[in-house]
Amino acid sequence: MCPRTKQQFEVIRAEKSELIMQTALVLFAKKGYESTSVGSIAKKAGISKGLMYNYFQSKEDLLTKITINSLSQFSDVLQIENQEHIKKEELIRFIDGNLLLLKESPDFFKLYFSLSAQPGVFALLEQEILKVFLPLMEVFSNYYSQKGDKNPDVKARFLLAVFDGIGIHYLVDTKNFPIDEIRDMIIELL
Amino acid sequence: MCPRTKQQFEVIRAEKSELIMQTALVLFAKKGYESTSVGSIAKKAGISKGLMYNYFQSKEDLLTKITINSLSQFSDVLQIENQEHIKKEELIRFIDGNLLLLKESPDFFKLYFSLSAQPGVFALLEQEILKVFLPLMEVFSNYYSQKGDKNPDVKARFLLAVFDGIGIHYLVDTKNFPIDEIRDMIIELL
Amino acid sequence: MCPRTKQQFEVIRAEKSELIMQTALVLFAKKGYESTSVGSIAKKAGISKGLMYNYFQSKEDLLTKITINSLSQFSDVLQIENQEHIKKEELIRFIDGNLLLLKESPDFFKLYFSLSAQPGVFALLEQEILKVFLPLMEVFSNYYSQKGDKNPDVKARFLLAVFDGIGIHYLVDTKNFPIDEIRDMIIELL
Amino acid sequence: MCPRTKQQFEVIRAEKSELIMQTALVLFAKKGYESTSVGSIAKKAGISKGLMYNYFQSKEDLLTKITINSLSQFSDVLQIENQEHIKKEELIRFIDGNLLLLKESPDFFKLYFSLSAQPGVFALLEQEILKVFLPLMEVFSNYYSQKGDKNPDVKARFLLAVFDGIGIHYLVDTKNFPIDEIRDMIIELL
DNA sequence: AATGAATGAGTCTTCATTCAT
């Protein structure tokens, strides 16, 4: 039967929307955004192609929503409190949280890195990514500033670049990459 | 009239081939491999679509040839001699060479990073990239080994990851990225 | 609105599929498989090029499905029962059935003959054609065997070759070919 | 050196022309006219694509010339003399000549059969083929007429159809087709 | 006579998107 109550609608919408995004994220990560067809997403999600357009305006919109969604989770987990006085332990906790996300959600990071390198699609998401990136920059900059470092901004940029480099290498060669030992090396940089 | 000599043809082939590869590299870097059509390459190179297939078996072949070509130039420039006893100065020279390439051939590095994140296409080139990557790993590993480091392999992997992270960040935000100051920070890691 | 039921979709698929196959058969027969473009099939069938690929995986798949489809109709009509004791009347009925098919479905036979002569495409369908051809061979061989003929296999092959020769000549010059009188001559060969 | 004498030119032209036709015939027979590219002919013949157009106006022209050439050889071999009084022995000799050609030049017959079934290309050659076919029809018709047969034309058509049927079956399954035993069965039809 | 670079129309095929139901 087709008709349902309003509440049922909302529950279904939320679940389906999540299902589609999860499925798409996996495929985007595995095959890349361009090489993933809407048809293959629908098939893997067990829905019809048409339904996807009921939830997302376009393939691009789907990508955007996935990114925003993932980034907001990312932000939630990696919250750093008390910007006034940033302790090393807090940064370590942040880094470990970051690495945990990398291990547990490699798909989003794969997507993130592939988008970073493809300006065409990236433009849409640049704003969203900057919303996460800039505060992060500031935290690290402040940290080094408090430590009395001469070039806190440069050090912060350096550290974020290092994070990304490690992320990529880990994702390209997950099995062999000595992620835990390298984590210790990052800590030493703080 | 007599036909052109073999040598004349070779010159034409070499020049056109180079033109096509250069043009394609720029577009691949700017828009990504998947989003760059053969037609757009031909148009920008001022040739017909068909001609590309006179020089390259397929779009994929073009990508492969570009990568191999660029990597071999890369290898030439970054040669490290006397593996027995690697001096710090030599590594610094290597790093500076590397950064110079990054500044002067950003297109290839953009392509390289975008491929790294896209497993489908990357698979084709993995071997070629490993041919450059593995010897590099060894050089750095040997260096740290000679320095008496406990985990030379881990340190080498870390350093190469750092290179890539810096490369990406530089390419994404070339204007603002403090590449020279960050270069100094890398040197300190040696 | 509710979506169409599965059965409604099945009806649509069956009808469109049939339409496409019928249209393609006519064109394949008239112009040959290679010289018939998917575009021309779509145009004649009044559908878009893309839709054909919703029903058939490729042009080759379309050809295969048409052949299998036609051959199965062919098999149904030309069933020979009671292989133990094959009567001449039954063979005559078979031959007349065969000639009727030739008259009424010249397109399929044209396709069949053109494929027979083109090894490349033929390979795909050889199995399917053999499924019809071999049992036929056996029927005729058994018949001649029962008649006490010395070389029943050879006679059977001869007869099948004769059928094809007549088929081709009829199709090449349908207007003038004295098919009915020649039918009588075949009967005399039994 | 380029310049040559007039005679040298003519010899070269005749040889190259023959070479191209032979090569093309083999490929046309193996892969079909449509599926054989001019490039593949040139490659196999060891010449350049351009040169082919020095000898033949087009691919179609090449096909036509090949057909005419082959048919004329065919005609030469299968000459029947003294039409006034046609002896059975002469027809047998003709049939054996025919079968010998089939065995020794299967390529031309493959081409002939594939063209017969593809009206598009066939139209060009219909005239040429009729030039051989019609006189043949007449010979057999006369023969049966002299024998006092009621329907000599029908019998002649029947016999020619039988030839073609046997030809096709022989070419499709050369290894297993009992061509010599079937030859004897044809003789009995005379 | 001979070469092969170059063209451009045409081929098969894919795919994001729309729409009737």
Added chain:
DNA sequence: AATGAATGAAGACTCATTCAT
């Protein structure tokens, strides 16, 4: 909400043919 048939533009690629040399 949900389906999948249908579209049409675009993509990779092929190939007969031309042309400068």
